[in-house]
Each structure stands twice: as C-alpha cells, then as structure tokens.
Amino acid sequence: MSNTRDTQESQSSQEPQDSQNSSKPNEKQTAQKQPARKKAAPKRPSPMDVLRQARGQLAELTGMEAESVSSFEQTDEGWALEVEVLELERVPDTMSLMASYQVELDAEGQLTGYRRVRRYERGRSDARRPGGR
Missing domain, CATH: 3.10.450 (Nuclear Transport Factor 2; Chain: A,)
Structure with missing residues (x-):
C-alpha cells in the first residue's frame, strides 16, 4: 500500500503544477492578445x-x-x-x-x-x- 500511496501523492503534487501551467498563458499568447502599444514619444532633451x-x-x-x-x-x-x-x-x-x-x-x-x-x-x-x- 505504500507504493499506491506514494503514487497518489506524486500524482496529486503534479496536478497543481500542471493546472498552474495551463492556466497561465505563455508570453507569446499574452503578447498576441494585447493590442499593440503605441511607442512613447521621444523624451525632449533638457x-x-x-x-x-x-x-x-x-x-x-x-x-x-x-x-x-x-x-x-x-x-x-x-x-x-x-x-x-x-x-x-x-x-x-x-x-x-x-x-x-x-x-x-x-x-x-x-x-x-x-x-x-x-x-x-x-x-x-x-x-x-x-x-x-
């Protein structure tokens, strides 16, 4: 039974990681979803x-x-x-x-x-x- 328990614990410890990874969009997805930002106006020199x-x-x-x-x-x-x-x-x-x-x-x-x-x-x-x- 200890093997079964270890397997269940390792699976349950991996589930949150997988669900965290799948709920977070990667950087490419985020960049594609956000509208293009306008470039900031060049700073006027002093x-x-x-x-x-x-x-x-x-x-x-x-x-x-x-x-x-x-x-x-x-x-x-x-x-x-x-x-x-x-x-x-x-x-x-x-x-x-x-x-x-x-x-x-x-x-x-x-x-x-x-x-x-x-x-x-x-x-x-x-x-x-x-x-x-």
Missing part, C-alpha cells in the same frame, strides 16, 4: 543638452567655436538660440570680429538651420536706439 548640442553642431558646420549663447528659447517646433562666435581674432583682442548666429533646432535638439544676423568688433557695444533703449 535645455543644457540642447545648448551643448547646438554649440557642437554649429562649430562642426562653421569651423568656429561658440563663445556664448545670448538668447535661448523653446518654440513650438523645437528651440531657437542666438550664439556669439569669434569670427576673426585680432590684436588687441578688443578689435577681434565677433558674429551673432541665429540657430534653430528641432524638438530632439538636432540643428535644422542657422544664419549670421550680426557682425561686430568685440570692443564695441550696440548702438543706442532712439528713446534710450
């Missing part, structure tokens, strides 16, 4: 990441290193910056030629366009506008 990318991409395209960023804003299409660049180094340094570039980037921080909007000597300030501004 402002500092955008600044670094803009400076690096502009330098690569123009061959001139950005010295500073004088304007920076987020737009509906991405980002808009104004970047100051040393165009021609002279002695004394106050006579060096600087330029302001308007730089546009898409939402992921990739440069989509740039243009020079102003060229000036480093030592010169902006001309005063009428009305004190």
Whole structure:
C-alpha cells in the first residue's frame, strides 16, 4: 500500500503544477492578445543638452567655436538660440570680429538651420536706439 500511496501523492503534487501551467498563458499568447502599444514619444532633451548640442553642431558646420549663447528659447517646433562666435581674432583682442548666429533646432535638439544676423568688433557695444533703449 505504500507504493499506491506514494503514487497518489506524486500524482496529486503534479496536478497543481500542471493546472498552474495551463492556466497561465505563455508570453507569446499574452503578447498576441494585447493590442499593440503605441511607442512613447521621444523624451525632449533638457535645455543644457540642447545648448551643448547646438554649440557642437554649429562649430562642426562653421569651423568656429561658440563663445556664448545670448538668447535661448523653446518654440513650438523645437528651440531657437542666438550664439556669439569669434569670427576673426585680432590684436588687441578688443578689435577681434565677433558674429551673432541665429540657430534653430528641432524638438530632439538636432540643428535644422542657422544664419549670421550680426557682425561686430568685440570692443564695441550696440548702438543706442532712439528713446534710450
């Protein structure tokens, strides 16, 4: 009788495992039953990441290193910056030629366009506008 008892115990101990396995759908079945999930929108880069990318991409395209960023804003299409660049180094340094570039980037921080909007000597300030501004 001990053999019969051992056989019954081993069978009963296997039944829950089999029923557990059959009640749980495997991963393929689960993936097929669930509707396809939409891909999450790419995460928008942080402002500092955008600044670094803009400076690096502009330098690569123009061959001139950005010295500073004088304007920076987020737009509906991405980002808009104004970047100051040393165009021609002279002695004394106050006579060096600087330029302001308007730089546009898409939402992921990739440069989509740039243009020079102003060229000036480093030592010169902006001309005063009428009305004190």
